[in-house]
């Protein structure tokens with residue numbers, strides 16, 4: 021069993037070494053070293069790429085999985101915390117440092133007390149991208165450890181510490197990354213008539229993309245097209261031959277996702293014609309929606325309402341994405357929010373989750389998993 025100090029120290033260690041998807045080498049090492057400190061009596065460990073799977077043999081073979089993601093984001097941390105990121109340009113700005121710590125805290129508890137069900141802890145790489153859940157399933161990497169149910173939490177900076185929030189059915193959106201490359205003709209800034217400026221084409225395209233949801237999606241439905249990066253050109257007095265737009269699409273249904281993509285393709289064709297340039301579209305990685313199992317969600321809600329560790333609120337659907345949805349396509353499962361009360365939100369360089377939420381989540385999930393006795 022890890023005490024609160026140990027959990028906080030572990031979270032800070034993870035926080036200092038954020039790594040991007042499928043590069044979680046130091047992170048994997050820290051997960052493995054932490055597991056090695058535990059009582060090994062019921063534990064078996066396997067690695068998969070930069071991920072780690074741990075099985076705790078229970079009294080029955082019925083297997084309940086608990087999944088934590090592992091990767092950080094390409095962001096310059098601006099928290100000024102004494103345990104800030106040691107990896108320049110990378111930050112745990114989505115709480116995966118807390119997610120891993122909580123998973124290890126629960127695992128440490130079950131290394132001492134054999135559970136009724138068999139438990140499977142999945143430390144999954146690359147949630148922010150390109151996605152680790154789908155390849156785990158496609159490659160059948162869990163093998164004979166394939167679970168019967170699965171759970172995961174995600175920190176929520178908007179909720180007070182000690183709060184759990186979820187809902188049955190749709191919780192998080194369908195997502196698709198979006199990369200558009202524009203190619204024109206470079207030239208001297210003083211002779212625009214001899215060149216074909218991709219900064220201007222990109223600016224028009226970004227503006228047009230922002231009309232897409234407003235004029236194509238039923239106002240009672242929801243969709244988001246966010247452009248997070250725009251790059252182009254090399255010098256202020258050189259007309260840019262190339263520009264690149266990088267973004268993400270979020271929808272509440274696969275049908276809306278298909279419609280948004282169809283409209284993006286039409287707008288990009290229009291830019292190609294109107295600006296006499298060439299464009300290519302790449303949709304990168306796509307995540308299916310997070311869809312919570314009705315019965316298991318009601319069970320978790322009832323458990324939360326009765327728990328002395330947490331208070332429960334009904335969640336609303338969010339346009340966040342999560343490749344946990346791939347697990348739920350095959351395995352009944354629940355994802356829920358954990359309140360961590362930060363003034364700055366997810367993916368913000370000043371995200372600062374309250375560490376008191378860690379032991380609350382460890383105690384709550386340990387008791388919940390102990391109560392599982394199918």
Ligand SMILES: CC(=O)N[C@@H](CCC[C@H](N)C(=O)O)C(=O)O
Nearest residue numbers: 148149195196197268340341342
């Ligand atoms: C919880 C969370 O913030 N998840 C990410 C998932 C990213 C999916 C993909 N790389 C994309 O950008 O579309 C999110 O941004 O919601």
